[in-house]
Amino acid sequence: MKSVFSTGLICLILACFVPNAKSQIAATRSAEVTRAAAKIMVVPYSKQDENVQTVLDNNPAVRTAVSKVKEAFDQRGWSTVDFVANLRAAQANSAFTADRQSNFKSDLLSGSGADFYVQVDVQNNTDDSGTNITLNVTAFETHTGASFSNQTASSGRFVTNDVEKLITRAFEKMQEEFMNNLMVKTDEIRDIGRALVIHFNLDENCAIDFDSEIEGGKFLNEAIEEWVSASAFRGRANLAGIIENKMVFDEVRIPLFDQETDKPFNPNKFANEIIRFLKSKNINATRNIKGQSLFITIK
Numbered sequence: 001m002k003s004v005f006s007t008g009l010i011c012l013i014l015a016c017f018v019p020n021a022k023s024q025i026a027a028t029r030s031a032e033v034t035r036a037a038a039k040i041m042v043v044p045y046s047k048q049d050e051n052v053q054t055v056l057d058n059n060p061a062v063r064t065a066v067s068k069v070k071e072a073f074d075q076r077g078w079s080t081v082d083f084v085a086n087l088r089a090a091q092a093n094s095a096f097t098a099d100r101q102s103n104f105k106s107d108l109l110s111g112s113g114a115d116f117y118v119q120v121d122v123q124n125n126t127d128d129s130g131t132n133i134t135l136n137v138t139a140f141e142t143h144t145g146a147s148f149s150n151q152t153a154s155s156g157r158f159v160t161n162d163v164e165k166l167i168t169r170a171f172e173k174m175q176e177e178f179m180n181n182l183m184v185k186t187d188e189i190r191d192i193g194r195a196l197v198i199h200f201n202l203d204e205n206c207a208i209d210f211d212s213e214i215e216g217g218k219f220l221n222e223a224i225e226e227w228v229s230a231s232a233f234r235g236r237a238n239l240a241g242i243i244e245n246k247m248v249f250d251e252v253r254i255p256l257f258d259q260e261t262d263k264p265f266n267p268n269k270f271a272n273e274i275i276r277f278l279k280s281k282n283i284n285a286t287r288n289i290k291g292q293s294l295f296i297t298i299k
Helices: 002-017 021-035 052-058 060-075 083-092 098-110 163-192 220-231 267-280
Strands: 039-044 079-081 116-127 130-141 147-154 194-202 237-243 246-254 285-290 293-298
Touching: 039 052, 039 060, 039 083, 039 098, 052 060, 052 083, 060 079, 060 083, 060 116, 060 130, 060 163, 083 098, 116 163, 130 163, 147 163, 194 267, 220 237, 220 246, 220 267, 246 267, 267 285, 267 293
Parallel strands: 039 079, 039 116, 194 293
Antiparallel strands: 116 130, 130 147, 194 246, 237 246, 285 293
C-alpha cells in the first residue's frame, strides 16, 4: 500500500508541475503565430530538367507528402504559399513550356514571394513483406539557396497500401525537430532581414550610363552602391557586378517590419525608396517587382 500511495503522489506532483503535451503544443503554436512572419512554400523534389507537373501527376505519394507538410505549417499558424495553385496559375498564363523546364521551378519560387521553400522527397520501398516510406524534407532560403533545416525519417515497414498513413507516420517522427530548427532560422531572418535581388537596368533610350557623373560629382554606379549599402537592413548588401547597361545586387536585406511603425515591410516599399532616391538626383526610373526580385529601369 505504501508503494502504491507513493507512486500516486509522485504522479500527482508531476501532473501539477509538468505541462501536458496538448498545452506544450498550444504554447509552441502560439509563439509561432507571432514569430513566423516569413512565408513558406512546400514543393516536390524534382531533378534538373524534370517536368515538375509530371512528378506530381505520376507520383500520388509526392502529392500527398507536399499536402501533408503544408498542412502541418498551416495548422501551426505559419504563412504558406500554395505551390500547386501557383503552378496552375503559371500554366494558365502559358508560362509552363517544355523549353523552360530548367528554370521554371526557380522562376516559380522567386515569383511566389516565399522567403523559404521546403522541398519534399518521397521514396516508396514496397516488397512482399510490406511497404516502407522514407521522407526527406529540406528547407532553403529562396533567394540565397542556403539550406536551413533537413530531416529524414522512415515510416517503418507495414503490410498496407495506405501510403498516406505511412507518410503521416514518417513526418510525425521529424515534424517537431524540423519546425523548431526552421523557427530558429526565421528568427535569424528577423535579425538580418529578408533577401532581395535588385537589378538596375538602363532603358535603351537612356541618355546616361552607370559611369555618368550626376549631381554631387559622383558616378551613377557609385551613388547607387552607396545608397543601397546605407539603406539595406543593417548595411547588408552585396554588389554582384556591373556591365554596360546593368548593375546587379544579388543580395540586399530588408527588414520584415518597418523599424518605425512595426508594420510589415515589403519589396514594393523598398522599391519606392529607390525611385525617390533617383528622383532626388533628377533621374527618372520605373520599377517591376517579381516576388522578391526588383527590376529598376532608369530612363
